[in-house]
Amino acid sequence: MVAKEAIPLLTPHRIGRFELSHRVVLAPLTRCRSYANVPQPHAAAYYSQRATKGGLLIAEATGVSATAQGYPETPGIWTQQQVDAWKPIVDAVHRKGALFFCQIWHVGRVSTNDFQPDGQAPISSTDKQITPDAESGMVYSKPRQLQTDEIPLIVDDFRRAARNAVEAGFDGVEIHGAHGYLLEQFMKDSSNDRTDEYGGSLENRCRFAVEVIDAIVHEIGADRVGIRLSPFVDYMDCFDSDPHALGMYMVQQLNKHQGFVYCHMVEPRMAIVDGRRQIPHGLLPFRKAFNGTFIAAGGYDREEGNKVVADGYADLVAYGRIFLANPDLPKRFELDSPLNKYDRNTFYTQDPVVPPFGSYLIGGGGFSCYNFYEHVVDERMCILDAGYNHIF
Numbered sequence: 005m006v007a008k009e010a011i012p013l014l015t016p017h018r019i020g021r022f023e024l025s026h027r028v029v030l031a032p033l034t035r036c037r038s039y040a041n042v043p044q045p046h047a048a049a050y051y052s053q054r055a056t057k058g059g060l061l062i063a064e065a066t067g068v069s070a071t072a073q074g075y076p077e078t079p080g081i082w083t084q085q086q087v088d089a090w091k092p093i094v095d096a097v098h099r100k101g102a103l104f105f106c107q108i109w110h111v112g113r114v115s116t117n118d119f120q121p122d123g124q125a126p127i128s129s130t131d132k133q134i135t136p137d138a139e140s141g142m143v144y145s146k147p148r149q150l151q152t153d154e155i156p157l158i159v160d161d162f163r164r165a166a167r168n169a170v171e172a173g174f175d176g177v178e179i180h181g182a183h184g185y186l187l188e189q190f191m192k193d194s195s196n197d198r199t200d201e202y203g204g205s206l207e208n209r210c211r212f213a214v215e216v217i218d219a220i221v222h223e224i225g226a227d228r229v230g231i232r233l234s235p236f237v238d239y240m241d242c243f244d245s246d247p248h249a250l251g252m253y254m255v256q257q258l259n260k261h262q263g264f265v266y267c268h269m270v271e272p273r274m275a276i277v278d279g280r281r282q283i284p285h286g287l288l289p290f291r292k293a294f295n296g297t298f299i300a301a302g303g304y305d306r307e308e309g310n311k312v313v314a315d316g317y318a319d320l321v322a323y324g325r326i327f328l329a330n331p332d333l334p335k336r337f338e339l340d341s342p343l344n345k346y347d348r349n350t351f352y353t354q355d356p357v358v359p360p361f362g363s364y365l366i367g368g369g370g371f372s373c374y375n376f377y378e379h380v381v382d383e384r385m386c387i388l389d390a391g392y393n394h395i396f
Contacts, residue, residue: 012313013306014338016058017320019297020227020265022103022175024320025058027313028334031301031324032062032107032178032232038079041067043089048096053331057101060320062178062268065109068165069158071127072186073119074111081106081165087172094173105230106169107178108162112186113147113195114240124148127158129190129212130197134241144240152200155212158186163219166229176228179216181254182270184240187213191254192244206246206253214257226261230299234270236286248289255293267294268322271302283308288317306337 014026030051038044055061067073067080080086090106097104113128120126128147136143150158166177181187189195190212196203202211220229235244235251244250251269258264272284283303291298300318309321327333329346336343 011306011337012310013321014334015313017297019060019103019320020263022060022265023058024060024103026056026334027320028059028309028327028337029299029320029322030054030059030061030327031322032064032180033324033328034064034075034078036075036077039077041073041078041080042086043079043093045092048093051093051104052096052100054327054333055097055100055102055104056334059102059334061097061102061104062322063104063106063174065107065180066165066169068108068110069161070121071124072110072161074115074126075119081108081168081172082161087168090169090172090174098173103175104173105176105178106172106174107180107232108165108169109180110158110161110186112189114144114185115147116143116145120145127154128186128195129202130195132195132197132241149198152202155202155215159212159215159219162216163223166220166224170224170228176230176265177220177224178266178268179213179220179229179231181213182232182234183237184242187216188234188242191250192242194243194245195241206249210250210253210257213254217257217261221261221264226263227265229261229264230266230268231258232268232270232301236272237270251290252293255290259293259295264296266297266299266320268299268301271300285312285317291317306340309337 013028017024017027035050037046051061051063064079067078067082069080069082072080079090081090094104111126113126113130113134115126117123117125125148126145127150129149131147131149133146134144162179169177179187181191184195190202191209193209196209198204198208201208203209217229217231233251233254235247235254237243255267258267267290269287269290272286287298287300291300297319299320299322300312301322301324304312304321304323305326309323312318312321323333325346326343329344330336333343335341
């Protein structure tokens with residue numbers, strides 16, 4: 005029999021010193037199920053279900069300090085207890101033969117006093133408050149602008165978090181420089197009104213992010229570091245008047261570190277054309293400029309993912325919501341099988357045992373409960389972690 009040629013998404017790729025067997029990446033997905041900011045044992049089942057030999061998983065956004073919190077029950081990696089709790093989760097992923105990177109973040113002003121130590125104000129590049137969300141009714145607290153001499157302390161929080169991630173067994177870290185969180189609050193001119201060396205010019209606004217990158221690279225090596233950027237995205241009142249210049253400047257800074265492993269970038273907002281989501285495909289200049297592996301994210305499906313890999317637009321494609329509802333997504337792509345539909349109502353629940361879609365059956369309609377098509381798992385495992393997440 006003639007072997008069937010692999011689709012572009014399922015071809016090998018070398019990412020730095022690591023060898024991947026396919027290009028389908030689990031995007032970082034916040035789940036709000038790490039009670040008291042400590043990763044829980046059930047996360048081992050969630051991640052290992054989505055791990056394949058030679059696959060890449062990026063962990064949920066993980067706080068670098070007590071001030072980094074802005075969502076309920078999100079994990080951290082600033083204490084030894086948290087590091088120790090991550091270890092069996094990382095081990096479970098490695099036993100499946102996958103690579104595992106930890107996304108480290110600080111939410112900055114995307115927080116409230118309730119999440120902060122001693123009820124203090126959230127910290128940011130600015131003291132401007134985020135506009136209240138009329139739809140959800142969410143009101144973020146007024147932030148406190150970081151003093152110039154405080155910024156090195158936050159840089160050090162990121163450095164220490166990266167070191168802790170390596171101690172926990174992660175293959176590397178992804179710096180969260182996207183979606184309106186602290187690094188972007190400095191980078192984008194809508195949210196940076198500073199008059200010191202961290203404000204004003206593009207170089208000054210990016211200074212904090214560059215210092216974080218430099219510190220982490222120095223601490224654990226460029227071959228263990230990636231970053232997520234979203235220059236075009238307007239989220240949490242965080243946008244830029246010249247997103248192309250911002251993205252290109254940051255790519256140039258990454259290229260200064262030989263072996264910097266990847267740049268993970270989010271597409272501009274999608275549009276609906278003829279009833280179908282149309283991805284703007286606005287990242288090509290950055291892909292051409294970056295020296296390492298380029299990961300694209302933003303509403304991709306099987307068809308679009310294959311196309312951008314085949315065209316050389318991206319090396320890897322990150323999938324979030326559909327990976328959430330389809331733990332065996334690479335296999336489904338291989339077989340061109342139908343996908344389960346995700347259930348938004350389950351994205352943020354703190355209960356780790358919730359069904360991701362309307363029904364499930366062992367070996368039948370709905371979701372066939374196979375743990376990565378190797379063996380049938382019990383009913384509880386089948387529905388575990390089905391609905392986690394937040395696409396940011």
